[in-house]
Amino acid sequence: MSKTDQYYIQEVLKGNDNQFEYLVNNHKDLIFTLCLRIIKDQQIAEEAAQDTFLKAYKSLAKFNGESKFSSWLYRIAYNTSLDKIKAKKLTITTQTLEDYHENYSSEVKNSIDILEQKELKELVQASLKKLNEDEAFVLTLYYYEELSMHEIAEIVSATANSVKVKIFRSRKKLLSIIKNQIPQEILSSYE
Amino acid sequence: MNKENNMDNISRELINAANITEAPQGFTTNIMSKIEAHKTVVLPILKPLISRAMWLLITIITIVTTTITLFYNNNTEAYFKEVKPSYFNYNFLESIDFTFPSIHLNNITMVAIASFGIFFIIQILMFDKNTRANIS
Numbered sequence: 001m002s003k004t005d006q007y008y009i010q011e012v013l014k015g016n017d018n019q020f021e022y023l024v025n026n027h028k029d030l031i032f033t034l035c036l037r038i039i040k041d042q043q044i045a046e047e048a049a050q051d052t053f054l055k056a057y058k059s060l061a062k063f064n065g066e067s068k069f070s071s072w073l074y075r076i077a078y079n080t081s082l083d084k085i086k087a088k089k090l091t092i093t094t095q096t097l098e099d100y101h102e103n104y105s106s107e108v109k110n111s112i113d114i115l116e117q118k119e120l121k122e123l124v125q126a127s128l129k130k131l132n133e134d135e136a137f138v139l140t141l142y143y144y145e146e147l148s149m150h151e152i153a154e155i156v157s158a159t160a161n162s163v164k165v166k167i168f169r170s171r172k173k174l175l176s177i178i179k180n181q182i183p184q185e186i187l188s189s190y191e
Numbered sequence: 192m193n194k195e196n197n198m199d200n201i202s203r204e205l206i207n208a209a210n211i212t213e214a215p216q217g218f219t220t221n222i223m224s225k226i227e228a229h230k231t232v233v234l235p236i237l238k239p240l241i242s243r244a245m246w247l248l249i250t251i252i253t254i255v256t257t258t259i260t261l262f263y264n265n266n267t268e269a270y271f272k273e274v275k276p277s278y279f280n281y282n283f284l285e286s287i288d289f290t291f292p293s294i295h296l297n298n299i300t301m302v303a304i305a306s307f308g309i310f311f312i313i314q315i316l317m318f319d320k321n322t323r324a325n326i327s
Contacts, residue, residue: 143206
């Protein structure tokens with residue numbers, strides 16, 4: 001746990017509730033992003049992210065510090081987001097992994113090099129929306145937050161092995177989706 | 192293995208390119224106001240159904256009745272005769288039988304009464320616990 005989180009947690013537990021604001025500000029963007037990657041809807045993801053922090057506030061005394069505070073928050077965010085999907089009866093339209101070829105990664109690599117940063121960001125964000133509820137979630141934790149498979153397994157209540165399989169399949173799927181979204185003229189320029 | 196590393200690298204590059212989405216404006220303020228609202232929820236004030244004075248009265252009546260029953264059972268008539276005001280009709284008081292009838296209960300009834308008493312106390316304790324839980 002980082003020193004700053006620890007300090008603010010202790011302050012909140014002492015009754016200085018305003019200090020919780022710092023914890024929210026430290027983690028809100030990633031928590032919102034994770035909720036959005038599971039739920040795929042901006043408004044409901046915001047609700048889920050807010051519920052995550054409220055739940056964390058109410059059970060802060062139960063946080064024993066064995067794991068990182070951020071990991072504890074991710075776990076709450078994951079469960080809250082899945083609960084929202086159930087409660088709102090949301091149907092997440094996703095794509096199945098059908099036609100992945102080994103050369104996709106090099107094709108995508110070559111193509112994204114010529115895309116503007118903004119274009120690439122939009123392309124990847126749109127592609128992440130086509131992944132299942134937890135696929136984009138585990139990819140974000142693994143590649144962006146650089147958590148180990150074991151840490152992710154604890155967050156999603158699964159085994160490290162099943163997380164490994166999920167990451168492997170999810171990135172194949174992501175590359176396949178991105179490859180299909182890259183304009184043909186860009187792809188053909190490298191063929 | 193090389194293909195695996197290649198896929199790993201490109202995936203990392205893509206996820207980092209997507210970056211994270213900033214939380215909407217007013218996100219923190221909303222949470223803090225919800226926390227504030229949570230703190231200032233007005234707790235319902237519990238008022239006992241039976242007031243302290245009434246409990247005192249019930250206790251006194253119970254003690255007096257029990258004492259009379261236990262200690263003055265055989266002499267009740269004489270006791271009331273002594274406190275009888277002069278304007279009371281003596282014959283009227285004489286006609287009242289102050290002795291309490293002796294009650295004989297079999298074992299099953301005794302167990303039933305005792306069980307009822309125990310469960311009644313448990314129910315009160317549970318009710319109290321549930322009420323506290325609902326408030327917190």
